[in-house]
Amino acid sequence: xxxxxxxxxVFQTSGRQSHLALSDISLxxxxxSFVSILGPSGCGKSTLLYIVGxxxxxxxxxxxxxxxxxxxxxxxxGPVFQEFALFPWKTVLGNVxxxxxxxxxxxxxxxxxxxxxxxxxGLKGYENFYPKELSGGMKQRVALARTLxxxxxxxxxxxxxxxxxxxxxxxxxxxxxxxWERDRKTVLFVTHSVEEAVFLxxxxxxxxxxxxxxKQVVDIDLSRPRRRAELLLDPRxxxxxxxxxxxxxxxxxxxxxx
Amino acid sequence: xxxxRALLSRFAPLLACLGLLAIWQAAALILQTxxxxxxxxxxxxxxxxxxxKESLINILASLRRMAxxxxxxxxxxIPLGLMMGRNRYVASFFNPLLMITYPVPKAALMPxxxxxxxxxxxxxxxVIFLGVSLPVIYHSFQGARAVEEKMLWSGAAMGLSAAQxxxxxxxxxxxxxILTGCRTGLVLALITMVTSEMIARQSGAGNILFNALxxxxxxxxxxxxxxxGAMGIGLDAAFEKLRSRLVKWxxxxxxxxxxxx
Numbered sequence: 001x002x003x004x005x006x007x008x009x010v011f012q013t014s015g016r017q018s019h020l021a022l023s024d025i026s027l028x029x030x031x032x033s034f035v036s037i038l039g040p041s042g043c044g045k046s047t048l049l050y051i052v053g054x055x056x057x058x059x060x061x062x063x064x065x066x067x068x069x070x071x072x073x074x075x076x077x078g079p080v081f082q083e084f085a086l087f088p089w090k091t092v093l094g095n096v097x098x099x100x101x102x103x104x105x106x107x108x109x110x111x112x113x114x115x116x117x118x119x120x121x122g123l124k125g126y127e128n129f130y131p132k133e134l135s136g137g138m139k140q141r142v143a144l145a146r147t148l149x150x151x152x153x154x155x156x157x158x159x160x161x162x163x164x165x166x167x168x169x170x171x172x173x174x175x176x177x178x179x180w181e182r183d184r185k186t187v188l189f190v191t192h193s194v195e196e197a198v199f200l201x202x203x204x205x206x207x208x209x210x211x212x213x214x215k216q217v218v219d220i221d222l223s224r225p226r227r228r229a230e231l232l233l234d235p236r237x238x239x240x241x242x243x244x245x246x247x248x249x250x251x252x253x254x255x256x257x258x
Numbered sequence: 259x260x261x262x263r264a265l266l267s268r269f270a271p272l273l274a275c276l277g278l279l280a281i282w283q284a285a286a287l288i289l290q291t292x293x294x295x296x297x298x299x300x301x302x303x304x305x306x307x308x309x310x311k312e313s314l315i316n317i318l319a320s321l322r323r324m325a326x327x328x329x330x331x332x333x334x335x336i337p338l339g340l341m342m343g344r345n346r347y348v349a350s351f352f353n354p355l356l357m358i359t360y361p362v363p364k365a366a367l368m369p370x371x372x373x374x375x376x377x378x379x380x381x382x383x384x385v386i387f388l389g390v391s392l393p394v395i396y397h398s399f400q401g402a403r404a405v406e407e408k409m410l411w412s413g414a415a416m417g418l419s420a421a422q423x424x425x426x427x428x429x430x431x432x433x434x435x436i437l438t439g440c441r442t443g444l445v446l447a448l449i450t451m452v453t454s455e456m457i458a459r460q461s462g463a464g465n466i467l468f469n470a471l472x473x474x475x476x477x478x479x480x481x482x483x484x485x486x487g488a489m490g491i492g493l494d495a496a497f498e499k500l501r502s503r504l505v506k507w508x509x510x511x512x513x514x515x516x517x518x519x
Contacts, residue, residue, distance in 0.1 A: 055411045077415060102416045143437065150416055239300065
């Protein structure tokens with residue numbers, strides 16, 4: 001379980017000005033749930049994820065994971081970034097084995113497990129390829145496998161499909177849900193796509209822009225496992241999408257008002 | 259036609275060399291000056307240098323100094339450059355020092371260094387060290403600075419400590435850039451080696467060259483330039499081969515013949 005308790009984040013910008021990126025955020029994420037943070041760009045949603053990851057220290061407030069205050073990164077929270085951030089000097093296999101090897105897993109065991117994961121993300125046959133030889137979608141599959149390999153309790157996904165084309169994005173969403181169904185890890189998923197958030201999540205946290213505040217938390221009450229074709233035709237799914245889009249439109253209008 | 263083009267691009271470096279030699283030969287024949295021997299005369303003098311035991315000892319002494327100066331410089335400069343690239347305070351301390359020393363020709367420091375350290379190996383090693391370190395520090399610095407933050411975060415999440423991230427992420431990620439610096443450094447090592455021997459004449463390839471010049475043995479002068487040039491080309495080609503093997507993962511899909519390798 002993750003708790004975020006009255007967290008605010010101030011960034012120093014050039015010219016000695018400060019920018020309030022997150023303002024008084026409180027949120028609880030239950031174990032095994034898939035939670036999306038949704039908001040316009042610049043609303044601080046990635047910053048919130050980085051705070052949970054321990055990559056950024058909040059200016060105020062605390063975040064905890066399983067009751068322990070987060071003070072830095074750790075293998076219990078595995079990030080997947082929009083930029084993939086693969087190790088380019090390692091092959092696909094080398095990337096996926098990296099975390100377990102670091103944690104002292106024997107080479108043979110780490111390799112066997114990595115091969116299983118690579119097959120699970122649909123990249124069997126690409127074990128000895130280098131990242132530069134792969135497409136964006138394939139790189140993100142490797143990044144997901146690399147993070148899953150060290151068994152984090154929480155997956156932190158920072159707009160993971162944001163850099164991909166629509167078709168690849170859809171396929172990766174489907175595959176992510178299939179993989180998630182197997183062990184139902186806690187997932188914190190940052191996105192600016194309403195459809196993506198509703199399709200994947202149990203809970204969608206809608207944020208306002210600048211300073212980032214939580215506007216509303218929407219529970220997505222749609223049965224699992226979810227199938228895209230069925231869901232797109234489901235009026236309840238469509239209502240969630242329309243409702244949340246309205247919320248976001250309202251926040252944009254707020255900004256336009258003086 | 260395609261085979262012909264492939265053949266042409268394969269032998270282009272060789273053709274360029276032959277062309278240069280032909281121009282040299284023609285120019286020397288036209289000018290007819292004592293101090294400008296023809297290409298063929300110079301080439302004919304090469305075996306007599308390489309066959310002479312005294313000259314070989316001199317050349318090997320040069321290469322030894324160059325190897326030591328280069329190795330020590332690389333061993334110091336890579337860690338320094340990487341730390342500068344990842345730590346603002348280290349960078350702001352060393353950057354001004356580098357900015358000041360960068361434009362100074364290292365050979366110009368030779369007289370002062372000779373005053374302190376004499377005309378022996380130590381003075382020459384120091385000049386080579388200074389010549390090599392700057393490009394290696396600079397490229398290591400740039401390489402380390404360009405390492406993606408998210409790559410380091412990924413490593414931190416796997417449990418790598420700050421020191422481990424430096425050695426196991428920053429170093430390999432910056433390696434292509436570091437090796438580019440080392441390649442420049444290697445050529446500079448050769449240049450500073452020859453110039454140091456030219457100023458502090460005692461032994462070495464530069465010593466042979468300038469002694470021959472004093473004695474008016476122009477064939478030997480030019481032959482020595484050929485020998486030093488060939489050493490440079492050989493070292494650079496060997497290094498390039500090593501480099502492209504080490505950073506195969508970062509090479510773009512096409513290649514232009516950048517060296518004779």
